[in-house]
Amino acid sequence: MLKKIERGQQFVWQHQDLFRCPICFSPMSEQPRGLKCQSNHQFDVSKKGTLYFLTHAIDSDYDAELFHARGRMIRSGMYRPVIERIAKELADTRVLDVGCGEGSFLSLLTEQGTPSVSIGFDIAKEGVYQASSQPNGDFWCTADLTNLPFTNGAFEAVLNLFSPSNYQEFARILSPGGKVIKLIPNANYLKELRQGFYPDDLHKQTYSNERVLAKFFQEFPDASHERFSYVFTIPKERQRDLLEMSPLEWNATESKKEELYQHPLKKITIDLDLLIGTKGMK
Known part of the structure; x- marks a missing residue:
């Protein structure tokens, strides 16, 4: 072996x-x-x-425990309907996962979508190291979204799942007819968690993706747009992972964190927009 x-x-x-x-x-x-x-x-x-492509060190606020919790939640089936939909776009394609984190999304997608080549990268070295333990044959590297270490037209699909975008670089590395597959939160995404961490702050309880949507459709006027909205029942052994899988807890008070740790959520709302844009053939 x-x-x-x-x-x-x-x-x-x-x-x-x-x-x-x-x-x-x-x-x-x-x-x-x-x-x-x-x-x-x-x-x-x-x-x-893995390969390390950064030309200078870049700090990341995402630590090992967050990546571990995120991976366990993704593997629990939290995003299964979305993953099954995205996988249909990836058969026999060269795929790049932008901001792959610990690699769970790409790993699950390659299990279902059978891409010909699959590479994930993240700016956080800790996430990339965890990704290297995923069970599939994906390749992982540490790289900068503003300066991707890939040739022009190298990929037929770019996964942009809960991560920042660089449409200029996406256009460069995509082959003609290639797709950008973007997943962004909608207004009700994780609303129970937001309300639990910030019960007195209406601003932090709400989220608007209108600016992100507008930018995507500016780049891809003919893009498809699908909404996924459902309530996920959290496995008991994963209830604490939900609290630790995202930056939402970072600014919460210790008392609110402890309250949720003692009385964890049993259900959570998933509310996402899936956008698929296609690069022109010229």
């Missing part, structure tokens, strides 16, 4: 044409420990089988 580093090296050697140097933007080629560009900038595969 291959070690993670060996699997990672085999992947980048087999798919070196998908990568470009984030420093000088030249093509990459195989070298004994990973990839090297024409200007001799070298990127070695880590022991965890």
Whole structure:
């Protein structure tokens, strides 16, 4: 059985044409420990089988416990209807997951959607290291959304699930006819959790995605738009994970956190907009 580093090296050697140097933007080629560009900038595969492409360290507020909790909630079936829908778009495609976190979304999607190549990246190294333990053959790297280490037209689908966008970079790395698949919260998303953490703050209890929607349709006027709204029954063993899986708790008072820890939610509202935009053929 291959070690993670060996699997990672085999992947980048087999798919070196998908990568470009984030420093000088030249093509990459195989070298004994990973990839090297024409200007001799070298990127070695880590022991965890990942690549690190950041040109300078970037702090992330997302820690290991948040990623663990997030992964367990995703695996619990919290987003199953949405995942099943997105998977239909990914069969036999080269897929990039933008802001993959600990990799649970991409891992579940590749199980169902059978893409030909699947790569996830995040700016948080801790999330990428956790992603390297996902059970599928996806590849993971640490990279910057504003300077993606991939060649022009490398992918046929970009997953943009609960993560920031860079439509200029998306257009560059997508092949003609490629898709941007974006998932964003709607007004009632996790409303019970918002109300529990911030019962006296109506501003924090509400959320509007109108600006994000408007920007997406500015980029993709003919995009499709589907809403997923349902109530998810939280497995008892996952009820505390819900409280720890997102930044919602960061500014809550200790008393409100403790109250929810002692009396966790049993059901939660999922309210999401799924947007699919297609790059022109020219």
